[in-house]
Structure formats: C-alpha cells, structure tokens
Amino acid sequence: MPIYKFQLNGKPTSADSWDPAQPLLYVLRNDLGQHGPKFGCGLSQCGACTVLVDGKATRSCVTPIRQVEGKKVMTLDGLGTSEKPDPVQAAFIVEQAAQCGYCTNGMIMQAKAFLAENPKPTLEQVKQGLDRNLCRCGTHVRILRAVMRAANA
Amino acid sequence: MNNKTNTAPNLELSRRGLLKAGGAIIVNFALGARNAAAQAVPVNLVTARGALDVTDVDSFLMLHADGSVTVHTGKVDLGTGLRVAIRQMAAEELDVPLERVSLVDGDTGLTPDQGSTGGSTGLTRGGVEVRQAAATARAAMEKLGTGVQNGKTFKLKVDPKAPLKDPKTYTVVGKPVPRLDLPNKITARHTYVQDVVVPGMLHGRVIRPPALAAKLLSVDEASIRAIPDTRVVRMENFLAVVAKNEWAAIRAARDLKVTWSQWEGIPSSDAMEPYLRAAADPARSVPDQAVATKGDVSTAMSSSAKKFSASYYWPNQSHASLGPSCAVADVRADGATLWSSTQSPHGTRDNLAKIFGMPKNTLRLVYTDGAGCYGGNGNDDVAAEAILLSKTVGAPVRVQWMRQDEHGWDPKGPQQLLDIRASLDAQGNIAAWDAEMWVPANVPGARPLLSIDAAGLPQDHGQGAGLMTQNADPPIAAANVRVVAHMVKDTPLRPSNLRAPGKIANSFAVESMMDELAEAAGVDPVEFRLRGLTDPRAMAVVKKAAELFGWQRRTARRPQSQGNLMIGTGFSYVRYKQAENYVAMAMEVSVDRTTGQVKARRVACAHDCGLVVNPDALRNQIEGLVIQTLSRTLHEEVKFDKSRVTNVDWSTYPILRMTEAPSIEIALLDHPEIPLNGAGEAAAVTVPGAVAGAIYDATGIRLRRAPFTAERVAAAIKGS
Numbered sequence: 001m002p003i004y005k006f007q008l009n010g011k012p013t014s015a016d017s018w019d020p021a022q023p024l025l026y027v028l029r030n031d032l033g034q035h036g037p038k039f040g041c042g043l044s045q046c047g048a049c050t051v052l053v054d055g056k057a058t059r060s061c062v063t064p065i066r067q068v069e070g071k072k073v074m075t076l077d078g079l080g081t082s083e084k085p086d087p088v089q090a091a092f093i094v095e096q097a098a099q100c101g102y103c104t105n106g107m108i109m110q111a112k113a114f115l116a117e118n119p120k121p122t123l124e125q126v127k128q129g130l131d132r133n134l135c136r137c138g139t140h141v142r143i144l145r146a147v148m149r150a151a152n153a
Numbered sequence: 154m155n156n157k158t159n160t161a162p163n164l165e166l167s168r169r170g171l172l173k174a175g176g177a178i179i180v181n182f183a184l185g186a187r188n189a190a191a192q193a194v195p196v197n198l199v200t201a202r203g204a205l206d207v208t209d210v211d212s213f214l215m216l217h218a219d220g221s222v223t224v225h226t227g228k229v230d231l232g233t234g235l236r237v238a239i240r241q242m243a244a245e246e247l248d249v250p251l252e253r254v255s256l257v258d259g260d261t262g263l264t265p266d267q268g269s270t271g272g273s274t275g276l277t278r279g280g281v282e283v284r285q286a287a288a289t290a291r292a293a294m295e296k297l298g299t300g301v302q303n304g305k306t307f308k309l310k311v312d313p314k315a316p317l318k319d320p321k322t323y324t325v326v327g328k329p330v331p332r333l334d335l336p337n338k339i340t341a342r343h344t345y346v347q348d349v350v351v352p353g354m355l356h357g358r359v360i361r362p363p364a365l366a367a368k369l370l371s372v373d374e375a376s377i378r379a380i381p382d383t384r385v386v387r388m389e390n391f392l393a394v395v396a397k398n399e400w401a402a403i404r405a406a407r408d409l410k411v412t413w414s415q416w417e418g419i420p421s422s423d424a425m426e427p428y429l430r431a432a433a434d435p436a437r438s439v440p441d442q443a444v445a446t447k448g449d450v451s452t453a454m455s456s457s458a459k460k461f462s463a464s465y466y467w468p469n470q471s472h473a474s475l476g477p478s479c480a481v482a483d484v485r486a487d488g489a490t491l492w493s494s495t496q497s498p499h500g501t502r503d504n505l506a507k508i509f510g511m512p513k514n515t516l517r518l519v520y521t522d523g524a525g526c527y528g529g530n531g532n533d534d535v536a537a538e539a540i541l542l543s544k545t546v547g548a549p550v551r552v553q554w555m556r557q558d559e560h561g562w563d564p565k566g567p568q569q570l571l572d573i574r575a576s577l578d579a580q581g582n583i584a585a586w587d588a589e590m591w592v593p594a595n596v597p598g599a600r601p602l603l604s605i606d607a608a609g610l611p612q613d614h615g616q617g618a619g620l621m622t623q624n625a626d627p628p629i630a631a632a633n634v635r636v637v638a639h640m641v642k643d644t645p646l647r648p649s650n651l652r653a654p655g656k657i658a659n660s661f662a663v664e665s666m667m668d669e670l671a672e673a674a675g676v677d678p679v680e681f682r683l684r685g686l687t688d689p690r691a692m693a694v695v696k697k698a699a700e701l702f703g704w705q706r707r708t709a710r711r712p713q714s715q716g717n718l719m720i721g722t723g724f725s726y727v728r729y730k731q732a733e734n735y736v737a738m739a740m741e742v743s744v745d746r747t748t749g750q751v752k753a754r755r756v757a758c759a760h761d762c763g764l765v766v767n768p769d770a771l772r773n774q775i776e777g778l779v780i781q782t783l784s785r786t787l788h789e790e791v792k793f794d795k796s797r798v799t800n801v802d803w804s805t806y807p808i809l810r811m812t813e814a815p816s817i818e819i820a821l822l823d824h825p826e827i828p829l830n831g832a833g834e835a836a837a838v839t840v841p842g843a844v845a846g847a848i849y850d851a852t853g854i855r856l857r858r859a860p861f862t863a864e865r866v867a868a869a870i871k872g873s
Binding site: 022030042076080082096130133138142143144 | 231332527556781803
C-alpha cells in the first residue's frame with residue numbers, strides 16, 4: 001500500500017492507504033487517533049470535518065489522502081487541551097458555546113483560519129466567515145460571541 | 154470548577170469511585186492511553202450493577218469513601234446540559250460540593266429506568282427523582298448523625314415525603330455553573346459514539362433501496378471484489394457491507410451493483426393536504442379525538458358579527474442531526490453490548506432485546522453522546538443494524554449512516570394540517586374558536602425499525618409522534634372552544650417525535666389567527682393577549698417580552714422600510730402543553746422585496762419555567778430553540794415523490810446559517826418556590842407565530858404554509 005507522509009500537529013507522520021482517494025478524514029480518525037474532525041456529510045456541505053492544511057480551513061471529508069502529501073495538517077486535537085486551550089478554544093469554553101458539540105470542531109478550525117486572515121473582524125465578517133459551517137442545535141449566537149471574544153482577546 | 158474534574162470523563166470518575174468503594178470489577182476495553190498518539194478511544198465499562206429499581210436510593214446514588222458521590226440517572230444529556238443540572242440538584246440536596254459529584258447517564262447496566270429523555274422530562278422526572286433520593290439519603294444520614302456515608306449502600310426506599318431543602322437556602326441550584334463536557338468537546342477529548350472503538354471492530358454500511366418498499370432482486374458481489382476485506386450481508390431485503398476499513402465499507406456500499414424492484418406507494422409531498430383531508434374518512438382513519446370542548450361553539454359562531462377562517466399547513470421535517478446516526482454493537486454468545494446515543498436507553502434496549510430474542514439483562518446499552526437528535530432520529534434504526542451485523546459476522550460492528558441515510562430515512566416529524574374558524578364578539582373578545590387538525594394516529598408499540606422490516610424479522614409496528622394535539626386552543630380567554638383531531642392511520646413516512654411535537658404547528662396556526670383577530674378588533678397584538686389573560690405568570694411573560702423588545706403599540710400594520718427591505722414585528726405567547734412553561738416572544742424580521750428572503754433580526758423572549766436550576770444552560774437551550782425553530786419555519790420541508798424522500802443533503806434541505814442568526818435577548822422569570830418544568834421545547838413553540846405576524850406587519854401578506862422560503866415569499870409578494 002502506498003505510504004503518504006505529512007506533518008500532523010507539528011510532527012512528521014505517515015499513513016498508508018489502500019486507496020489514494022481515501023479522504024483524509026478517515027485516515028485521521030481511524031489510523032491516526034484524531035477525534036476532533038467529525039463525519040457530517042461527506043459532501044463538503046456542513047464543515048464538521050474541517051482541519052487546517054497549510055493553515056487553510058479544509059474539508060477533510062472530500063480531501064483525498066494523496067493531496068496532503070508533504071503538507072502540514074492541524075486538527076482540533078492538536079490545538080490545545082482543556083488545561084492549556086488555544087485562545088479560540090478558551091473563548092468557546094468561557095462562552096459555553098456548544099450544545100451537542102458535534103459541529104464545534106469545524107467552527108473552531110474555521111475560526112482559526114478566519115482569524116489568522118482577519119484578526120480584528122466585525123460581527124458581520126465573522127458571520128460571513130462561518131457561514132458555510134452548519135450547527136443544528138442552534139448555538140449560533142454563542143459561537144459568534146466566542147469568535148468575537150477570541151478576536152478581542 | 155477545577156481542572157481535574159474538567160478532564161475526567163464521567164465514566165472515569167465513577168470507575169475510580171467504584172474501585173475505591175471496593176468489590177467492583179472493571180472490564181477494560183482500552184486500546185491505549187488517550188493522548189495525541191493514541192490509536193483509539195478507550196472504552197471503559199464498569200461492571201453492571203444488577204437490579205436498579207427507581208424506588209431504591211442506591212439505584213441513584215453511590216457515596217464513596219472519599220466523600221465523593223456518583224449520581225446515576227436513566228435520563229441522558231442530549232447536548233442540553235442535563236448532566237450539570239442534575240449534578241446541581243443532587244449536590245444541593247446532599248450538601249456536597251458540586252465538584253465532588255459525578256454523574257453517569259443512560260447506561261442500562263448502571264442506571265435506573267427513568268423513561269425516555271423526551272417531552273421535556275429530563276429534569277422534571279430525571280432530576281426530581283434523583284433529588285428525592287438525595288433528600289431521603291440526607292434525612293437518613295442526619296438521623297445517623299454522620300456526614301456522607303463512607304462507601305456504604307443505603308438499602309433504603311426513596312421516601313416521597315423526605316423533606317426537600319427550602320429553595321431560599323439554595324447555594325448550588327440556580328447558579329450558572331459551566332458544563333463539564335464542554336471543555337472536552339471543545340478540545341476533542343470527549344468520546345462520542347462515533348469515536349467508540351472495540352478491539353476487532355468492523356465497519357458496516359447499509360445499502361438503502363431506491364424506494365421505501367422496493368424489493369431486493371439481485372446483488373453482483375463481484376462488483377466490489379477489488380475492495381479489500383469486505384463482505385456483503387444479505388437478509389431478504391436487508392443489504393449491507395462489512396469491512397475492516399471504514400472507507401472500504403463506504404466505497405463498497407457505493408459501488409456494489411444492486412438491482413431493486415420499482416415501487417410507488419405514497420402520495421408526494423405536494424399532494425399531502427388533499428391526502429390528509431381524504432384520510433379523515435373513518436374507513437381509513439381512527440375515530441376523531443375531542444381535544445377541547447367548552448361552551449357552545451356553533452351557536453356562538455352563528456351569532457358573531459366578525460368571523461374568520463383559515464387553513465394552516467406545517468410540513469414533514471427531519472431531525473436532520475448534524476452527525477448521522479451511529480452505533481457500535483458487540484454481540485457475543487453470552488450477551489451483547491451496544492453503544493448508542495438514543496434518547497431512550499432503556500426503552501430501546503427492551504425493544505431490541507425483544508426483537509433479537511435476548512433476555513433483557515444480557516443486552517446492555519451504554520449511552521454515549523452523539524450529534525444532537527432532538528427526538529427520535531435514526532439512532533434506534535442504526536442500533537438495530539449494528540446488532541444485526543455484529544450477530545451475523547461474529548465481530549463487533551460499528552455502523553454509521555451516511556448523510557443521505559439520515560435525511561432520507563430518519564423517522565420524520567410529521568406534517569400537520571389545521572383549519573381554524575374563529576369569531577369576535579362586539580367587545581372584540583374571542584366569541585368562538587373551532588379548530589380541526591389532521592395528525593398521525595397513535596398505534597401502540599414501538600416504531601418499526603427499517604432494517605428489521607427489511608430483514609423480514611418480526612417486530613412491533615407502533616406509530617406515534619408525541620403529544621401532537623396540545624396548544625391548538627387559544628392561549629387566552631374564549632367562552633366557546635372546540636378542538637377536534639382527525640387521527641390519520643396511514644402516513645407516508647414513519648412519524649416520530651421531533652422537538653415540541655405538534656405544538657409548534659398548532660401554535661403557528663393559533664397565533665396567526667390571534668393576530669388576525671386582534672387586527673380586526675383594532676387592538677394591539679400584545680394588548681389583545683393581555684386582555685384575555687388573568688394568570689399573573691402569563692401576564693408577566695407577555696409584559697416582559699414586550700418591554701425587553703421595546704414593543705411599539707400598534708392597532709394596525711406599521712411596516713418600516715430600509716432600501717429593499719420591508720421590516721415588521723410580531724408577537725406570540727404560549728403556555729406550553731397548557732400546563733407547563735410560560736413563554737412570550739417578540740420578533741423583528743426583514744423581508745427582501747425582490748428575493749423574498751426573510752431574516753429574523755432580533756428576538757426577545759421572556760421565559761418562566763418555575764425554578765431555574767442552571768440559568769446559563771437554560772439560556773443556551775432557549776437560544777437554540779429560537780434558532781432551530783427559525784430554521785424549521787423559514788427553510789425546512791422534507792420533499793418526497795411517490796417512492797422516496799428526494800431532498801437528502803444540506804443543499805436541498807438547508808438549515809439556518811450564521812448570516813441568518815438574529816440577536817436574541819432573554820429574560821428568565823425565576824420562581825424558585827414553584828416546581829420546575831423542563832425547558833428543552835417550550836421556547837420553540839412561539840417562534841413561527843411571531844415570524845408570521847412580523848411578515849404580515851412587514852408585507853401585508855399572511856403566510857399560512859411553512860416553510861416561509863424565499864421563493865414562496867417572493868411569489869406571494871408578486872401575487873399581492
């Protein structure tokens with residue numbers, strides 16, 4: 001089986017895949033112990049599977065493993081811990097910005113990429129930035145508050 | 154909240170507690186430590202505790218030698234914050250610091266059966282029963298003159314008369330304590346059912362037919378020969394693949410060449426209104442249900458000067474869980490373990506044990522968080538599929554639905570049709586109210602599970618979607634009222650309880666009609682409601698919502714305009730189930746003159762559920778109810794043709810996006826002295842009435858058919 005080499009959360013990693021078209025999501029979850037990225041649709045429509053690839057928010061459910069060869073992949077698992085959360089995670093914790101939490105991975109990873117490009121956004125810009133990430137519990141207003149809090153931290 | 158309790162999953166805490174209590178055997182399915190390098194999430198199972206009667210204190214409480222407490226509840230946290238609230242109630246009643254109280258929910262081997270977590274009963278039954286057990290325990294300990302009993306069991310019956318603490322003395326209940334699960338969810342350390350791994354576990358995917366009742370004619374197994382370690386499982390019309398690798402299972406399910414029969418047997422979604430009206434024929438239905446009868450509606454109606462009549466339709470809607478349903482089953486010769494995020498751990502366990510012919514005590518369902526379900530989504534179906542496959546292949550199997558499975562096949566919140574006729578007397582009060590509704594009939598027994606039917610195995614064929622007939626009478630004074638429900642036996646898609654079942658549609662119709670009556674009476678919508686209310690709690694929420702919103706009194710439409718946007722306001726009030734929470738809501742919406750897009754701009758909600766256990770978790774629920782119900786009101790309708798559901802992804806079944814989120818202000822009217830009511834549903838009910846009223850104020854158009862999609866609104870504007 002072909003082996004793919006890339007960086008995962010700052011560490012050199014390799015994974016084999018019987019199918020070069022296997023989406024990154026399944027490799028991360030089933031072979032590399034990552035549980036941040038979630039399967040939501042497999043269609044790049046909901047954002048639950050979002051990871052950063054070379055800093056860009058990427059839908060891992062439709063990204064073939066071969067496409068991340070040599071790249072830097074960052075997942076929610078690698079971002080921070082509850083003892084030492086990343087500033088965006090810390091803001092989500094303070095705002096209690098989740099219900100079931102299934103979309104949370106995507107919201108935070110999308111927000112990370114968004115804030116890197118827009119460090120001082122308006123609320124309207126944050127709404128636009130997260131518009132392709134879906135939340136079914138309706139935690140929208142808390143998520144928006146959390147991202148604004150992280151931006152102003 | 155200290156960091157130690159933040160990071161410890163609740164099972165972990167109870168496991169340590171059990172170890173300290175002595176005598177417990179730990180069955181460890183751990184595959185490795187939970188850290189960044191781990192290959193899998195460890196699944197620690199505490200040995201089952203045997204009989205767990207809801208009348209025994211020990212079923213709910215375990216007091217450990219170190220002074221900590223484990224609460225066991227059969228209710229489950231579906232993402233609502235139930236765990237923190239029940240911990241607060243137990244800590245308060247036991248006088249134990251909150252951080253010393255851990256909680257296990259929904260494991261049939263460890264928790265008593267407190268019924269399904271539905272109908273907003275999580276705290277009203279779940280929390281209240283735990284609290285009474287705690288009060289019994291505290292009274293017993295006071296009698297003994299000891300503090301928390303050191304690791305001993307009580308062997309006591311729950312005393313329904315054990316005195317409860319005076320709410321005035323509460324120090325834990327009523328505080329906005331943060332949830333313990335959120336830091337873990339936010340840092341990817343929380344175990345969802347999707348994350349459960351059992352050694353030797355295989356991945357299953359079920360292949361659905363192209364029509365609801367199509368027959369499986371032939372399968373070309375050679376078509377997936379190139380996919381490694383994959384096998385096909387076939388039982389009558391049940392077809393699945395099982396593979397070592399998850400992507401292999403997905404590919405195989407997609408690539409397998411299958412021939413199905415043609416089938417057309419349901420009316421299409423566009424034909425539902427005439428279908429429902431015709432289905433009220435006694436030959437095709439069950440007897441009508443008289444929901445409310447007061448006074449003499451016919452006489453009052455005929456003597457009224459101002460009469461109104463309208464029909465309202467609420468569509469079939471999906472739970473549309475963000476993560477498709479998932480379950481892991483490990484069926485062995487001596488019993489089975491099932492990891493599931495069902496809302497009804499004990500009920501589902503009982504039903505599956507019956508279907509698979511297992512003694513109940515040999516099937517253990519371990520509730521494990523999933524994506525929010527908001528009622529009976531695909532969780533029970535996928536649980537049955539995991540057991541069926543594990544039993545067949547002789548290995549643990551994880552089954553996760555694909556997106557098109559969840560949208561296409563979850564049992565649906567059913568469509569509802571209502572006709573309301575109402576009249577005003579000379580003083581502008583409601584003289585007569587005559588409502589008819591068409592809802593699915595209740596048939597006793599469990600809801601049939603997809604793959605059990607497909608495999609030709611016997612099972613219940615019950616039907617039910619919750620208490621759908623409530624809140625169809627006016628929430629204010631009316632002398633003559635009749636509400637009749639036509640109970641439709643055959644509904645095209647399996648009906649199921651979807652958050653605030655029936656009551657959202659009913660209140661939509663009721664509040665829309667109330668709005669018409671107020672306008673005809675020349676009375677401000679808020680004033681119209683206040684005139685018909687005498688209950689001080691009801692009047693308080695109506696006044697508070699109006700105040701919070703800055704409601705501008707109006708006796709006729711007063712639309713505003715901003716460029717291409719028409720702006721209006723609406724108001725709505727409900728007493729949930731006519732007996733529980735009081736909720737009032739004011740809303741401002743904009744309507745785009747050209748595109749028809751409706752956006753809620755700001756929402757003010759006043760909410761009285763009696764005692765508030767955790768105000769922040771409650772606000773989180775109310776915000777979610779507003780947003781989710783806006784989504785259902787503006788966007789959501791399951792479409793189907795004569796064979797199957799046709800909108801099976803997020804582009805064809807859209808939900809409310811971030812750019813559509815309104816600002817939400819909430820006033821909690823706390824009454825610590827009044828028994829609590831659950832709050833996972835009530836605030837949903839007032840949403841569509843307020844939206845419809847606001848659209849009317851903005852445009853002069855009364856929309857009586859949900860959802861209020863941009864296309865539908867644009868067409869209505871064009872035609873007006």
